[in-house]
Amino acid sequence: MGPLIAIIGRPNVGKSTLFNSLVGQNLSLVADFPGLTRDRKYGSAYINNFSYIFIDTAGITDSDDEFEKQVLNETQKALKEADGFIFLVDATTPLNSLDLEINDMLRKSGKDYLLCVNKSDQKSSEKNLQDFFELGVKITLKISAKNKNGLMDLRNKISEQFISNVSDNKDFKEENLKKIGILGKPNAGKSTFFNKILKDNRSIVSKVPGTTVDSITEEIKFKNQLISITDTAGLRKKGKIKKENEIFSSQKSINIIRNSEGIIYLIDGKETVTDQDLHLLSLIISSGKSLIIGINKSESLSAYEKTLLKKSISKKLSFVSHIEVSYISALKGIGTSILLNKLLKLVDRSKVEFKSQDLNKFIKEAQDINPPAMQGRFRPKIKFVNIGSTSPPTFIFHGNQLEKLNKSYKKYMENFLRKKFKLQGIPIQLIFKANENPFKDKKNKLTKRQYAKRKRVRSH
Numbered sequence: 001m002g003p004l005i006a007i008i009g010r011p012n013v014g015k016s017t018l019f020n021s022l023v024g025q026n027l028s029l030v031a032d033f034p035g036l037t038r039d040r041k042y043g044s045a046y047i048n049n050f051s052y053i054f055i056d057t058a059g060i061t062d063s064d065d066e067f068e069k070q071v072l073n074e075t076q077k078a079l080k081e082a083d084g085f086i087f088l089v090d091a092t093t094p095l096n097s098l099d100l101e102i103n104d105m106l107r108k109s110g111k112d113y114l115l116c117v118n119k120s121d122q123k124s125s126e127k128n129l130q131d132f133f134e135l136g137v138k139i140t141l142k143i144s145a146k147n148k149n150g151l152m153d154l155r156n157k158i159s160e161q162f163i164s165n166v167s168d169n170k171d172f173k174e175e176n177l178k179k180i181g182i183l184g185k186p187n188a189g190k191s192t193f194f195n196k197i198l199k200d201n202r203s204i205v206s207k208v209p210g211t212t213v214d215s216i217t218e219e220i221k222f223k224n225q226l227i228s229i230t231d232t233a234g235l236r237k238k239g240k241i242k243k244e245n246e247i248f249s250s251q252k253s254i255n256i257i258r259n260s261e262g263i264i265y266l267i268d269g270k271e272t273v274t275d276q277d278l279h280l281l282s283l284i285i286s287s288g289k290s291l292i293i294g295i296n297k298s299e300s301l302s303a304y305e306k307t308l309l310k311k312s313i314s315k316k317l318s319f320v321s322h323i324e325v326s327y328i329s330a331l332k333g334i335g336t337s338i339l340l341n342k343l344l345k346l347v348d349r350s351k352v353e354f355k356s357q358d359l360n361k362f363i364k365e366a367q368d369i370n371p372p373a374m375q376g377r378f379r380p381k382i383k384f385v386n387i388g389s390t391s392p393p394t395f396i397f398h399g400n401q402l403e404k405l406n407k408s409y410k411k412y413m414e415n416f417l418r419k420k421f422k423l424q425g426i427p428i429q430l431i432f433k434a435n436e437n438p439f440k441d442k443k444n445k446l447t448k449r450q451y452a453k454r455k456r457v458r459s460h
Helices: 015-023 066-081 096-110 130-132 153-161 188-198 244-259 275-286 302-316 336-349 355-370 405-420 448-459
Strands: 004-010 040-049 048-055 084-090 114-119 140-142 177-184 216-222 225-231 261-269 290-296 325-327 379-389 393-400 430-435
Touching: 004 015, 004 066, 004 290, 015 048, 015 084, 015 153, 015 302, 040 275, 066 430, 084 096, 084 153, 096 114, 114 130, 114 153, 130 140, 140 153, 140 430, 153 302, 177 188, 177 275, 177 336, 188 225, 188 261, 188 290, 188 336, 216 336, 225 336, 261 275, 261 448, 275 290, 290 336, 325 336, 355 379, 355 405, 405 430
Parallel strands: 004 048, 004 084, 084 114, 114 140, 177 225, 177 261, 261 290, 290 325, 393 430
Antiparallel strands: 040 048, 216 225, 379 393
16 A cells, blocks of 8 residues: 555645545535535555555635534544645635645655645636745645546655555565554454464454453464564444544554554454445455455354355345455354455455466457447557556556546456456456557648649539
């Protein structure tokens, strides 16, 4: 997982809209009234083959209200943990003292930041634009988060300004040491699983949610492999995080995702899959980490209950159909070692090298079996593919008219790729790049003879 980039600004300047546009999901609620975002939200995205984590923050105000102070405290935590910032302002309202204070605060942080002037496509913005450009920020961009104007320039500037070195960062990966994290909601059985793997009561186990308030890491030898395994605090819904230690625990768990190579995500088999589970799984998948899902406490379920649970899980987790789901009992030790061993194999397989000739054979075979649909007079054509980042494996497809490929065909290519190279359960990223058309926007000039011929033809 790459650098953390926090989106900072006054309330209602469009931070959540920009956040949703960057991560490609509606993770943040958006409305035309201030104060809707009251806590931090995290989402990941790939920009120019590198992974980034974006943080949507509450709007910074100068209110003395006690609740607003708590909200501001959450935003200040994002300021401390972030590696850089996007400072978002509203072009339809004049530059004010709060904008100046935020700019001064970001400057004093010593971290890189970009100034984005949002809603700059509206007529009312024209008289205010110059004031924002005079804030003295090195990189200033005009955008419209709602209409997605200028977002391509923003992504390129993010890539230039906040270079992601996490994919190849050796600080996180000592030689021959695999880092594994155990995640899930409170009381899903994480500590029980952790203790069973360690064969020791290292973590306190209780039915009371929130017993584990900090992460616990141990290095062990498992099947002749040296691993670092971490038991995390249960991740609650943001609205239920009230105590300071719980806020701290939640952030620690997010960092575990960032620093691990593989994640075991546990779900309580006695409960249904919740929106919180789906959000966290989405974050893990988009982070590019190897993932395996364990349905815990399944030993107490009847055959009928297991059937219903499997149907429910299959439906709700359809977006992670390539991820293996296993039914285990951490308490009785059923399937725990098998689950961990499967994850370690996934981590190893995610590091496999791909030969160019094999990739190009795959491209030809996939298009011969199922060519892309015609788009007007032209048919998109994938010519070759190369590897970008290796963690996770990122496949960059090159060709003509690839911007016109629909989602179903991209999904077909992903499924064909997984089947061809045995990548089931492996996090991969597919990027489609259309070749630059040298004749784009250039008018075809006719010779005098060609023009005369065209005129004669049209007259008949």
